[in-house]
Amino acid sequence: MREQNLLGDFLRARRELLRPEEVGLPAGARRRVPGLRREEVALLAAISADYYLRLEQGRDRHPSEQVLEAIADALQLDRESRAHALELARDRPAGSATRRPPTRKVPAGVSLLLDALGVPAFVLDPYRDVVAVNALATRMEPSLVVGSNRLVTLFTDPAAQAYHPDWEANTASVVAQLRADIGAAEDDVRYQALVGELSLRSDRFRRLWARHDVRVGGSATSVVRHPEVGDLQLHREKLGVIGTDLVLVVYHAQPGTWAAEQLARLAADA
Numbered sequence: 001m002r003e004q005n006l007l008g009d010f011l012r013a014r015r016e017l018l019r020p021e022e023v024g025l026p027a028g029a030r031r032r033v034p035g036l037r038r039e040e041v042a043l044l045a046a047i048s049a050d051y052y053l054r055l056e057q058g059r060d061r062h063p064s065e066q067v068l069e070a071i072a073d074a075l076q077l078d079r080e081s082r083a084h085a086l087e088l089a090r091d092r093p094a095g096s097a098t099r100r101p102p103t104r105k106v107p108a109g110v111s112l113l114l115d116a117l118g119v120p121a122f123v124l125d126p127y128r129d130v131v132a133v134n135a136l137a138t139r140m141e142p143s144l145v146v147g148s149n150r151l152v153t154l155f156t157d158p159a160a161q162a163y164h165p166d167w168e169a170n171t172a173s174v175v176a177q178l179r180a181d182i183g184a185a186e187d188d189v190r191y192q193a194l195v196g197e198l199s200l201r202s203d204r205f206r207r208l209w210a211r212h213d214v215r216v217g218g219s220a221t222s223v224v225r226h227p228e229v230g231d232l233q234l235h236r237e238k239l240g241v242i243g244t245d246l247v248l249v250v251y252h253a254q255p256g257t258w259a260a261e262q263l264a265r266l267a268a269d270a
Helices: 006-017 038-045 049-057 065-074 079-089 108-116 135-140 150-156 167-182 189-201 203-211 258-269
Strands: 121-124 130-133 220-226 230-240 247-252
Touching (some): 006 038, 006 079, 006 203, 038 049, 038 065, 065 079, 108 130, 150 167, 150 189, 167 203
Antiparallel strands (some): 220 230
C-alpha cells in the first residue's frame, strides 16, 4: 500500500490548479502539465527546486513554518488552506492522528431541544451520519432520517439532489469542509471507508476530492427546493455539542419573509 504523503499530495493538487498567468508568469506554448511547474513554485517561494520536489514526493515532510508560508504565498493559499498545510506538516507520533470512536449517543437535552425547536434541525457525527433529527427537518427534506449519511445521500441520491438547486456549490462546500475536518487524520478507517465509497459512486465527489480544497464550516445560506412550497432561502447554522464530537445543524428563515411563512406551513403538517 502506498505510504500516505498528505502534505505532498496537497501541494501538488494546489499547484496544478494555479495557472501561470495568475502569478505573473508566461503561459508558454509547450506546457505538458496542468497548472504551475514545480520549479516555478520554487522560484516564487525563493527555495531550491530540488527541495520543493522532495516536499511533493514526501522525502521531506516537515518544512519550517517560514518555508511553508513562502510556498503558501506562491500558491496563493487562503487562510484556511494555510492552516491546513501547517497541520499536515506538523510532526506527530505515528498513529496519533487516529480519531477515537465517534459519539453515537445524543445528549438527552439536545434531543429535547430538537423537538422544541420550531425550525428544521438535526444532529450529525463527524462522518456526517444523521444521529438525530426532528420531524420538521424530515418534512423539509425526506432524506433526512436517522441512519442516513448526509454526504452519501447528497452525492448519490437523485431524489435528494432535487431538493438542492444549489447542488454544485453545496457539494463543493461540503467536500472542502470534510477535507478540513479530516486534517491529518486520514488514517482514520471510517473516513477512509467513506471517502472510498463516495469516490467509487460519484464522479463529482472524486473530482472535488482531488482538488484538496479546504473550508471550515459555519453559518451559511442555502436554498431548499420543496415540491409543495417551492424554493426556500434559508440560513444554516452549525453548532458544536459541548462534550461530544457531534454538530447540531439548524435551518431557519428570516422572520417575516415568505420562506418563514412556508416553513410554518410545513411545521403545521409535520
